[in-house]
Amino acid sequence: MKILIVEDNESVCSMLEMFFQKEQYEGTFIHDGLKALEAFDRDEWDLVILDWMLPGMDGVSICRKIREKSSVPIIMLTAKDSESDQVLGLEMGADDYVTKPFSPLTLMARIKAVTRRYQTKEEPVEKVVETQFFKLNQDTREVWLNGEKVTHVTPKEFELLQEFITHPKKVFTRDQLLERVWGYQYYGDERTVDVHVKRLRKKIALSNRPFIHTVWGVGYKFDESVVEDA
Incomplete structure (x- = not known):
């Protein structure tokens, strides 16, 4: 599974990279919002993980722009845990959100839950x-x-x-x-x-x-x- 991770905290990226390797996920880490949009347009992705606060462009704005052209599953990472902030992220098109600080095991569970139903199945007859x-x-x-x-x-x-x-x-x-x-x-x-x-x-x-x-x-x-x- 190809995952685009947009996160500017290097320690968080290092931690996630270790867990992704264990799960055999192919993760690409981008630390800038504008560069993340460029990376999204260059390739096909199975999942996008977005930090809320980013240089260049914030995660909510990136989420909104991705939703204008794609239905790829999106998980927001955010230190903003108020109800209004969480609802805003969902309204912009996120499928799920995880508040910081978080356990990597929790994020892995959320990734599996979000993508479980969206894996392409090769079946001879369309349903x-x-x-x-x-x-x-x-x-x-x-x-x-x-x-x-x-x-x-x-x-x-x-x-x-x-x-x-x-x-x-x-x-x-x-x-x-x-x-x-x-x-x-x-x-x-x-x-x-x-x-x-x-x-x-x-x-x-x-x-x-x-x-x-x-x-x-x-x-x-x-x-x-x-x-x-x-």
């Missing part, structure tokens, strides 16, 4: 899920709404939409979505689900069909049949 309005290709991870391709769907957004579409009208709690989509216990941080649902809604909602509905006090459900007043 396609179709509904009245949507078409999802599980192999190419593409989404169409009313016959038009939905662009810039991140890996986690795809998994979230797939979970909803394959269980229409089922009410999911936030904890259930964390377990089913993220694949591990996310320390009870339900804001992650809310942020991803908010982003996904913006990408797929029609003028009178939100598709993903909030069930107050419980969680969310997917229902194509509900039409709202225009």
Whole structure:
């Protein structure tokens, strides 16, 4: 797996490099934000790890620019542990975040969890899920709404939409979505689900069909049949 790591702390880079070698990850370390964008455009990556505070360009800005052209999984590394900062990182398109100081073993677990569902599988038949309005290709991870391709769907957004579409009208709690989509216990941080649902809604909602509905006090459900007043 090819990982682009954008981190200006050399001791953190040295520590990560040791663990990456153990896991047989191919890591490329960049210490400057602007140079990181150049490196991203030059090659194909399976995962990007972004520090928040960087020379040249901050990690949140890099995340936003990457999301304009790619759905590659992104993990943010940040010493900013306030709720608003964490939500900002997720809203810019990050799939996960790890606060500093952190254990390398924790980061390795997050990397595996984020990428577990996105590994390309060589299968002879494409898996396609179709509904009245949507078409999802599980192999190419593409989404169409009313016959038009939905662009810039991140890996986690795809998994979230797939979970909803394959269980229409089922009410999911936030904890259930964390377990089913993220694949591990996310320390009870339900804001992650809310942020991803908010982003996904913006990408797929029609003028009178939100598709993903909030069930107050419980969680969310997917229902194509509900039409709202225009």
